[in-house]
Amino acid sequence: MAPGAAGLYVGRMVRFTSVGLRYAPPAGSSDPGVGQDVLSNLDFHLPAGSFHWLTGPSGAGKSSLLRLMQLAQRPTRGEVEVLGVVTSRARRSELPALRRRIGVVFQDFRLLPHLSAFDNIALPLRIAGRAELALRADVTEMLRWVGLEPKAESLPPELSGGEQQRIAIARAVVMRPALLLADEPTGNLDAVQSRRVLSLLQEMHRMGTTVVVATHSDSLVSAYPGPALRLADGRLER
Amino acid sequence: MSETGKFTVSRWASRRPVLRRGRGRDPLGLRQALPGVLLPAVALAMTLLATLALGGAFGARALALRWQEGAAAAVTVQLPDMDQARVARALAALRELPDLVDARPMDQARMAALLRPWLGEIPALPLPAILELRFDPLPDNPEALALRIISVVPGAAVETQGVWVARMVALATKVQQTALVAVLLVLLLAVAVVTVGIRAGLSARQDVIAILHDLGATDGEIAHRFAGRVALLCVLGALAGLALALPTLLAFSGLAGSLMGRMPVSRLAELPWRGLPWPFLLALPVAVAALGWATAQLTVRGWLKRLP
Known part of the structure; x- marks a missing residue:
């Protein structure tokens, strides 16, 4: 599947075929758990423009599956296709351009503490080579969208958890990604902030972005019903 | 959020990526990870030693030539x-x-x-x-x-003093060769120390590097940021080292001049400025910066290979 002529991506966004993942044990490790499969025989595909929950208990492999989707990891077995590129066969040099089309939100935000909210959001644009004058409007728009325009110059440690997560979402979507992944995005937030973050993710979905949100909270899935991939012990439950 | 989230591939995603200067010009926080003390100090010390060795080599060569010229016969x-x-x-x-x-x-x-x-x-x-x-x-x-x-x-x-002069010329030639070997050793030592400094910087910033990597930064961009910072610190240290070495070099040159029959000087302008090997001396900071840049590129790119 290839991107359309105008950058429109149609059809299959993510495809997993017989995917397995095993982390290599660190040198000298004697932990018997290390080196075992964390994901096994995963077969599924996510259509473009879909919203999916990725659920399962802690340790089920949700984060590992998201790492495969965000190209932070290559599968040990099988084939992972993201945005029309089979990542297991792609050259390493092809992956950065692909990563710039994928937005990721983490439970621990992963903001750069020495950069302001504005500069954190601007980071993907700067990596992509946007001129300073041109990116200001986009970053300001993002700050307005997440309701944090007055906090543009604040450093992450000066913001609340909810505010940091909204900055992280703004950073994840400022490049207009085709695929947006969120790993326990409400894990560190209270109920009010969680609802706000979820509504931002759903708004992205409504605007056409393919969204996958990993959570171990069944109540969250119940509150926002949608199709789900359920993991248990590294395998998909049907 | 006009257009944000529309189902399009960003029009910037395919552009040649460059981490721009300006706001957030130091996303890796290299000013903290590679502070402006250690590397300049190393570059200063190495340039000081290399300059003195280089000056010694050229001085020995000048003396040898002069002696050979003055004592054409044994x-x-x-x-x-x-x-x-x-x-x-x-x-x-x-x-x-x-x-x-x-x-x-x-x-x-x-x-x-x-x-x-x-x-x-x-x-x-x-x-x-x-x-x-x-x-x-x-x-x-x-x-x-x-x-x-x-x-x-x-x-x-x-x-028969020409016999002794010929022996001195042979000695001066050996001194010149030894000094050039010393320059080479100093530069190799500089590479080793800079590599250690860069590795410490990489360890201090591995989380930030991982974030930039996940956001789509290429190895080349990250290495470019490190190499630019290292080259800047090295050239600053090297210039300071050169400035510190000059008085000693001029004193050596004056001493060598007296061996060649020149009169002692009493004014700054009369110092043997022209006797110094300026092209080589001025090339030294550039060489040190280039060495730091290349070392950083190789070290960082090698380190980044561990990321997918």
């Missing part, structure tokens, strides 16, 4: 007058000496030039005849050779 034989017949007889007798490869009268103009610092321009002054002798190999016992020359050319005054 042995000089002075005859009391310029009588041509006597000169011819002396030359014929001297050519019978073992290991002699050349014997000729010293050029009058060159003799006048050599004597000018002591005697000035006195065209009418009668000069003695000087015969220059070259031997290969150099005689082991110059004093014995002098006695033998006096026996075959009665009345001659023999000067």
